[in-house]
Amino acid sequence: MKPTVLAAGLLPLLVLIWRAFNAALGANPLLEITHETGDWTLRFIVITLAITPVRRLTGWHALIRFRRMMGLYAFFYGSLHFLIYVIADRFAGLDFRDGIWAWSTARGLVASIWEDVYKRPYITVGFIGLAAMAPLAVTSTTGWIRRLGGRNWNRLHRLIYATAVAGVIHYWWLVKADILHPAIYASLVALLLGFRAFRT
Amino acid sequence: MLLRTRPAIRSSEITDKKLYLRRREFIQAAAVTAVGAAAGTLGVPQADAAPSWPRVKVPNFAKSPYGADEKPNAYQDATTYNNFYEFGVEKEDPSNNAGPLKTKPWTVKVDGLVDKPADYQLEDFIKPYALEERIYRMRCVERWSMVIPWIGFPLASLLKTVQPAPTAKFVEFTTLFNPQQMPGQRRDVLRWPYVEGLRLDEAMHPLAILAVGLYGEYLPNQNGAPIRLVVPWKYGFKGIKSIVRIRLTDRQPMNSWQLSAPSEYGFYSNVNPSVDHPRWSQARERRIGEFFMRPTLVFNGYGDQVASLYAGMDLKKNY
Numbered sequence: 137m138k139p140t141v142l143a144a145g146l147l148p149l150l151v152l153i154w155r156a157f158n159a160a161l162g163a164n165p166l167l168e169i170t171h172e173t174g175d176w177t178l179r180f181i182v183i184t185l186a187i188t189p190v191r192r193l194t195g196w197h198a199l200i201r202f203r204r205m206m207g208l209y210a211f212f213y214g215s216l217h218f219l220i221y222v223i224a225d226r227f228a229g230l231d232f233r234d235g236i237w238a239w240s241t242a243r244g245l246v247a248s249i250w251e252d253v254y255k256r257p258y259i260t261v262g263f264i265g266l267a268a269m270a271p272l273a274v275t276s277t278t279g280w281i282r283r284l285g286g287r288n289w290n291r292l293h294r295l296i297y298a299t300a301v302a303g304v305i306h307y308w309w310l311v312k313a314d315i316l317h318p319a320i321y322a323s324l325v326a327l328l329l330g331f332r333a334f335r336t
Numbered sequence: 337m338l339l340r341t342r343p344a345i346r347s348s349e350i351t352d353k354k355l356y357l358r359r360r361e362f363i364q365a366a367a368v369t370a371v372g373a374a375a376g377t378l379g380v381p382q383a384d385a386a387p388s389w390p391r392v393k394v395p396n397f398a399k400s401p402y403g404a405d406e407k408p409n410a411y412q413d414a415t416t417y418n419n420f421y422e423f424g425v426e427k428e429d430p431s432n433n434a435g436p437l438k439t440k441p442w443t444v445k446v447d448g449l450v451d452k453p454a455d456y457q458l459e460d461f462i463k464p465y466a467l468e469e470r471i472y473r474m475r476c477v478e479r480w481s482m483v484i485p486w487i488g489f490p491l492a493s494l495l496k497t498v499q500p501a502p503t504a505k506f507v508e509f510t511t512l513f514n515p516q517q518m519p520g521q522r523r524d525v526l527r528w529p530y531v532e533g534l535r536l537d538e539a540m541h542p543l544a545i546l547a548v549g550l551y552g553e554y555l556p557n558q559n560g561a562p563i564r565l566v567v568p569w570k571y572g573f574k575g576i577k578s579i580v581r582i583r584l585t586d587r588q589p590m591n592s593w594q595l596s597a598p599s600e601y602g603f604y605s606n607v608n609p610s611v612d613h614p615r616w617s618q619a620r621e622r623r624i625g626e627f628f629m630r631p632t633l634v635f636n637g638y639g640d641q642v643a644s645l646y647a648g649m650d651l652k653k654n655y
């Protein structure tokens with residue numbers, strides 16, 4: 137069962153690769169990959185958050201075995217999303233005053249990312265969402281659970297709530313006019329967080 | 337020389353062995369696929385699948401000197417990557433959903449402050465004018481651009497025919513409203529019907545055209561058939577599609593995007609690299625099909641011809 141789920145998590149990426157090699161990403165492939173990886177980050181966050189409520193409601197406790205994997209996939213797609221943004225949105229937009237292979241390119245890239253994170257609220261919020269997942273990915277090992285102790289580990293991993301909220305705000309702020317999709321994710325996240333708030 | 341020493345504890349001994357192995361496989365698989373994806377997207381041209389819409393050649397049109405130095409984008413780019421919210425908000429929606437739009441018969445109403453108001457059948461509307469090709473850069477407000485060979489005639493020619501009254505100062509355009517044929521209009525994403533406008537002197541400028549075709553053929557529905565506006569020094573959304581009404585007025589029209597988000601989209605919407613959209617910089621743009629972004633040019637590179645229209649105006653305030 138676990139290897140199957142593990143493989144399933146790679147499917148969105150495989151589909152993207154298939155589409156890339158079959159010229160099926162549309163006229164603006166880099167933006168399409170940005171959108172797909174962003175979507176999958178948010179979907180894996182929702183799946184991760186859904187595991188506890190579904191266990192409670194159905195009594196299917198074996199599900200807990202997949203929570204860590206789903207969380208890691210959220211971080212994995214979030215990192216890809218960020219990487220594509222860095223390459224396609226920031227690097228590709230530099231002016232390369234001294235050619236591509238120059239220190240000024242590296243400095244310009246860092247400055248360009250920083251400026252965007254600082255200046256554009258939707259990027260700021262996305263960045264916070266991704267950054268909040270990093271310590272969770274690092275401490276996802278059994279070793280770290282032991283080291284931190286279950287209680288602290290659980291407390292730390294509530295940071296995923298912040299990422300979920302940040303992800304929804306990020307999406308809401310980036311759409312031009314149609315808020316349907318961000319609104320759907322907002323309701324899902326509200327439902328899943330609400331479940332935690334109201335159960336005793 | 338630097339010799340790497342083995343760490344005293346290997347990571348495999350810290351982490352549970354099975355988990356460690358699986359993690360490693362996972363990272364390997366993920367890395368291979370990620371690199372593959374990145375390599376794959378660069379340089380693969382879009383498949384030239386046979387389009388599902390009819391392609392009809394425009395029999396007679398003159399080549400014009402405008403833009404002959406620009407290399408047009410692929411036909412596939414211009415006809416499958418569209419913003420036409422009447423058919424859905426995703427770029428591929430218009431080419432997928434616009435098929436049922438009936439463009440024959442088509443009536444264009446010209447009214448308001450004109451000496452000769454009339455309801456025209458499309459054929460009669462176009463007949464008096466010689467069609468010519470114009471190869472224009474098109475800069476979308478979303479930071480991408482294309483080069484498109486349009487076929488059309490100057491808007492000024494039409495205006496001269498219908499004779500604006502001396503009090504007319506603006507031209508307002510309206511898109512068809514028909515939720516049956518335009519499924520995007522069934523939800524209030526924008527205020528329907530779509531409305532755009534130009535100042536009369538902008539509308540009279542020889543670069544502003546009404547287009548009926550592209551790439552030597554009549555417009556596919558997703559590109560705004562049967563008749564649309566093209567104003568190459570303004571952001572693409574000013575180029576209103578599937579026009580059913582042209583009204584001359586003495587008041588500045590309220591265009592749809594300004595109505596939707598007044599702090600982000602103004603009436604003028606001239607391409608301007610030094611006026612950011614609140615959510616992104618307009619300094620550069622990605623020409624569809626290219627990786628590196630180009631610097632965006634003021635008035636989309638048509639400043640020599642059009643800058644005088646805006647002499648003395650604060651273009652930061654009048655965005």
Ligand code: HEM
Nearest residue numbers: 170171174175177178214218221262263265266303307310
């Ligand atoms: C450093 C962090 C991040 C950056 C720089 C970033 C950047 C972007 C950019 C540039 C876009 C495309 C906007 C456009 O259409 O022009 C986007 C879309 C998106 N991002 Fe992010 N993002 C970040 C983190 C995240 C995170 C953590 C999530 C999820 C929790 C996320 C979810 C999304 C979603 C759902 C979309 C829209 C996808 C669609 O329209 O289909 N992003 N992001």
